[in-house]
Amino acid sequence: xxxxxxxxxxxNVDKSFGPIDVLHDINLKVHEGEVLCLLGDNxxxxxxxxxxxxxxxxxxRGEMKMDGKAxxxxxxxxxxxxxIATVHQFGGTYPLMSIGRNFFAGxxxxxxxxxFKIFDRKTxxxxxxxxxxxxxxxxxxxxxxxxxxxxxxxxxxxxxARAVYFGARVLILDEPTAALGVKQAAHVLRxxxxxxxxxxxxxxxxxxxxxxxxxxxxxxxxxRGAIAADFRRGEKSREEIADLMAGGENMASLExxxxxxxxxxxxx
Amino acid sequence: MISVLLxxxxxxxxxxxxxVLAFYVLVGGVELDKLFNAASWLNYAARIGIVAxxxxxxxxxxxxxxxxxxMIPAGAMTIAIISGYYGMPMxxxxxxxxxxxxxxxxxxxxxxxxxxxxxxxITLATLVGMQGVVLASSKLLTGxxxxxxxxxxxxxxxxxxxxxxxxxxxxxxxxVVFAIIFWFVLHQSRYGNWIYAMGGDKPSARNAGIPVxxxxxxxxxxxxxxxxxVGICHAILFNSAQVSGGMNDIFNIIVSVVVGGVLLTxxxxxIAGVFVGTLTFAIVNKGIDFTTIDRNWSNLIIGVMLLxxxxxxxxxxxxxxxAIKRKPKPNAPKQA
Numbered sequence: 001x002x003x004x005x006x007x008x009x010x011x012n013v014d015k016s017f018g019p020i021d022v023l024h025d026i027n028l029k030v031h032e033g034e035v036l037c038l039l040g041d042n043x044x045x046x047x048x049x050x051x052x053x054x055x056x057x058x059x060x061r062g063e064m065k066m067d068g069k070a071x072x073x074x075x076x077x078x079x080x081x082x083x084i085a086t087v088h089q090f091g092g093t094y095p096l097m098s099i100g101r102n103f104f105a106g107x108x109x110x111x112x113x114x115x116f117k118i119f120d121r122k123t124x125x126x127x128x129x130x131x132x133x134x135x136x137x138x139x140x141x142x143x144x145x146x147x148x149x150x151x152x153x154x155x156x157x158x159x160x161a162r163a164v165y166f167g168a169r170v171l172i173l174d175e176p177t178a179a180l181g182v183k184q185a186a187h188v189l190r191x192x193x194x195x196x197x198x199x200x201x202x203x204x205x206x207x208x209x210x211x212x213x214x215x216x217x218x219x220x221x222x223x224r225g226a227i228a229a230d231f232r233r234g235e236k237s238r239e240e241i242a243d244l245m246a247g248g249e250n251m252a253s254l255e256x257x258x259x260x261x262x263x264x265x266x267x268x
Numbered sequence: 269m270i271s272v273l274l275x276x277x278x279x280x281x282x283x284x285x286x287x288v289l290a291f292y293v294l295v296g297g298v299e300l301d302k303l304f305n306a307a308s309w310l311n312y313a314a315r316i317g318i319v320a321x322x323x324x325x326x327x328x329x330x331x332x333x334x335x336x337x338x339m340i341p342a343g344a345m346t347i348a349i350i351s352g353y354y355g356m357p358m359x360x361x362x363x364x365x366x367x368x369x370x371x372x373x374x375x376x377x378x379x380x381x382x383x384x385x386x387x388x389x390i391t392l393a394t395l396v397g398m399q400g401v402v403l404a405s406s407k408l409l410t411g412x413x414x415x416x417x418x419x420x421x422x423x424x425x426x427x428x429x430x431x432x433x434x435x436x437x438x439x440x441x442x443x444v445v446f447a448i449i450f451w452f453v454l455h456q457s458r459y460g461n462w463i464y465a466m467g468g469d470k471p472s473a474r475n476a477g478i479p480v481x482x483x484x485x486x487x488x489x490x491x492x493x494x495x496x497x498v499g500i501c502h503a504i505l506f507n508s509a510q511v512s513g514g515m516n517d518i519f520n521i522i523v524s525v526v527v528g529g530v531l532l533t534x535x536x537x538x539i540a541g542v543f544v545g546t547l548t549f550a551i552v553n554k555g556i557d558f559t560t561i562d563r564n565w566s567n568l569i570i571g572v573m574l575l576x577x578x579x580x581x582x583x584x585x586x587x588x589x590x591a592i593k594r595k596p597k598p599n600a601p602k603q604a
Binding site (some may be wrong): 076077080086092093094095096097101104105106107108110116117118119146148149 | 452456457458460461462464465467468469472473475476477478531535536585588589590
C-alpha cells in the first residue's frame, strides 16, 4: 500500500486567521487508491483543513504538493482544475432539477450551432444514468426524474459520480454520512469504496468511527487544529479511536460516569 | 400520461385557465366566441406578459424585481420627454428609454450581487426611487406630469398601432415572439440550466463554474428593460405618457408568474406556465366585463384563483418529486 504515489501532500502547514491559529503543523499525505479518514470533534479544524486543500483558504505557512510538485491554490477553481473536488453533505445537487441537468450543471453538453446551440438532454441523461449506475445505484434509470425524489444517499452518490466523471483525482467528502440512516450510509460507503477502487485519493471526513473503520486505509485524528494521531488500518481499535476523537478522554470512563449518574437518578 | 402532464410546472396554470373559463361560462354566462374575439384581455395579457417572462426567469433564479412597476411609466416618460417634449427623432427616444431600463437593471443587479440585501428590498428602493426621479425630472424638464407624444408611422406600425384596423395591439406579437425566445433560452439552451441551478442552490451553482453574478445582473437588466419597452409601446400607442400608473402592474405580473407555476423561492417554473398564467390572469381581470358578474368582484376571483393555483402547484410538485419508483425492468441488466 505505502508504495503508492502520494497525490496531495501537506507539509508543515499552519493556518491562522489574524491572531487565531486554527491549524498547526499539519503533515498529511493522500495516496491514490486510498481512503484517508479525517476524524475529529466539532471545531477541531477539519473544515478549515479541507478548505485549505480545496483552495478556499491559503496556508499561512508550510507548503502543499501535488504529484510531488509544490502548488498554491489562490481560488477554489484552481484546485478544481487540478482535480480536487469537494462534495458537501447535500452540495452540488439541485432538488428540483432532473438528474441529467444536475449532473451537467455548468458544463452542459450542447448540439447545434451558433446562437441555436441547444442543451443535449438525451446525451446528458444517458451519461448521467450510466455513470451513476456504474457506481452501483441501479435504481436510477431515468435521467428526467427530479433529484429531489432521490434519497440522501443517492444524492451523495450522484454528486460523487459527477465529480469522478469530471476528472477528480482527489475526492474530499465532507461528512457524507452525517445526516443519513444506516442503510443510506452503507450506500455511500459502497460508493467511497468504488471511488477508491478506481484509483482516486479519497479524503473522508466524519465523526462516526464505524463509518471510518468501514472504508479507511489511513486515519488522522485532528484535535484543536493539530494532528493528534496518524495511523493505518488495523493499528488501533474502535475504542481507541473513539477515545482519541473525544480529545484523549477515555470513553470508557465517560460511560462509567454516565452509568453512575443514571443509577443515582433512576428514571421514574 | 396524466402524471407526466401533472409533473410539468405549467400544469396548475392550465387547469386554472380552464377553471376560470368554465366559471365564467357557467356562472357569468359568457359567450366564448365573443370573449375570444375581444382584444381587451389579450392586449392586457401582452402588456403584463412581456414583463412577466423575464420576471419569471429572474424568480426561477431565486431573485425578485418589483421595480418593474416604476419602469413602465419611466420608459414611457423618457420617450415622451425626449421625442415629444424636445422633438428629437423617435429613435433617440426609444434608445433613451431602453438605456434607462438597462441602467436601473444594472443598479438592481449589481446591488443584488454585491450586498447581502434581499432583492425584494433593493428593488423596493429602486421602485420608490425611480418614481421620485421620474416625477421630479418630468416636472423639472417639462413643467408637467403628463407629456404628449406624436409618433411617426413606422413607430406606430412597429410598436403601437392597432393591427388590421381592429383593436388588437402589436404588443401581442412582440409578446409571442419574446415568449418563444425566452422558451428557447430557458428550456433549450444551457443558460436555462444555469438559471435553474442558481435558483436551486446558489453556492453549488457557483462551485460548478456557473457565472452566477453575471447571470443575475443580466436577468435584472432584462426585467427592467422589458418594463421600459412596454412603457415605450404604450406611450407610442396612446400618444402621451403620464407619471403615475404601473403600480398595479407589479402585483399583477407577480401573480401571473406565480399562477404560472414559478416557485417564489426559485429553482422551478417554466415559460409555458408563465405564458398561460398571464393569459389566465388577463381573462379574469378583463374577461369579467363579458360576464354578468359585477366587475368589482374580479379581485376576489383573482385572490381565490391565486390560492388554488399555488395549492395545486405545491401538490403537483410533490407528485413530480415522488416520481421515482422502483419499477421492475426485465430487460435491464441486473448488477450485482
